[in-house]
Amino acid sequence: MSLPLRRTRLNAETPFAFTCERCSRCCRHKKIQVNPYEIARLADNLAMSTGEFVRRFTTNGGTQLACNDDDTCVFLSSGGCGVHPDRPLVCRLYPLGRHVAASGEESFSEIEPEPGCTGVYGEERTIGDYLDSQGARSYMQAADKYLSLFCTLYGIMRENAGIPVKRKAVKQVTASINASAHDQVNDMMDIDTVVSTYCRENGLPFPKSPDEKMALHIQAVEAWATNYRR
Ligand code: SF4
Ligand code: SF4
Structure with a gap:
């Protein structure tokens, strides 16, 4: 499922700032893709093997986080993200998306925020600063x-x-x-x-x-x- 975009063809120097208010609205109705590194981080967070993690918490051949019956992420709890220090890349980037062309050129897009998102936008910093603040590198x-x-x-x-x-x-x-x-x-x-x-x-x-x-x-x-x- 592709998400609606607000701005495209952005780069690390593009002015951007965002403060998430952790309302968790964006942790539902999403397909969160995970690669082996992200699985290793999450499995480590939960003190289990990657094989057990894949069996218990993923779907689609181990490439996507599972959801609860109400379509919330399997790690969403009443206190917010239950694996926050090791959350996957797409969760770190939100409300940005990252794209890498076949040539290797990297660009970013800004996703339309979730209806009701209470995050605060600004332009006093850059996308590069945001990536650093989210531990995304x-x-x-x-x-x-x-x-x-x-x-x-x-x-x-x-x-x-x-x-x-x-x-x-x-x-x-x-x-x-x-x-x-x-x-x-x-x-x-x-x-x-x-x-x-x-x-x-x-x-x-x-x-x-x-x-x-x-x-x-x-x-x-x-x-x-x-x-x-x-
Ligand atoms: S919807 Fe917006 S404010 Fe709420 S958790 Fe997601 S990014 Fe943060
Ligand atoms: S891993 Fe955490 S931040 Fe990402 S969708 Fe699930 S609950 Fe939300």
């Missing part, structure tokens, strides 16, 4: 790394399915590959399982922080992809 870097990794994996699946190189759209690829290949990619996205196997095979200590886990996870999947193409 490490999440943005993780999103870029995983996008690149997904492209590599889908490239391999496309080659396996015999899809011409020019047909690059992910939708076309996913429609053409078989279920077991999807399962294989899903299995590779479970950070704890992949990293623990990688550490065991390479005599490495299992990392403690989500950032260290992500670094090893990407290393492990890239190594798999390199070996696969040999």
Whole structure:
């Protein structure tokens, strides 16, 4: 579901300020996408494995936070976001959206605020300042790394399915590959399982922080992809 936009083609220097009043109206009727790094952060917050987190709190093949029956986010409680320090990137950016073109060029858009949003807008700072204040930078870097990794994996699946190189759209690829290949990619996205196997095979200590886990996870999947193409 795409959200209505107020302004587009913004950049880190664009004047912008926003103070959220935490009314939680925007934590409902949303599809909150999560990548393996965000899952590792949330699982760490809840002191559980990434596999357990995916089973209990996600949907759509582990790519989206689950919702309650009333379509509120599964982590919304009477006190607000129950995982606030480790909330996903889209929650940190709101009411902004981030876009990365195929060329790598980054831009931002401003989403129409939720009806009744009591947040206070201003122009005394910049979008870059807002990203810093929300702790969004490490999440943005993780999103870029995983996008690149997904492209590599889908490239391999496309080659396996015999899809011409020019047909690059992910939708076309996913429609053409078989279920077991999807399962294989899903299995590779479970950070704890992949990293623990990688550490065991390479005599490495299992990392403690989500950032260290992500670094090893990407290393492990890239190594798999390199070996696969040999
Ligand atoms: S609707 Fe606006 S004020 Fe309320 S939590 Fe969301 S961003 Fe904050
Ligand atoms: S993770 Fe937190 S901030 Fe994000 S939608 Fe859920 S309750 Fe709201």
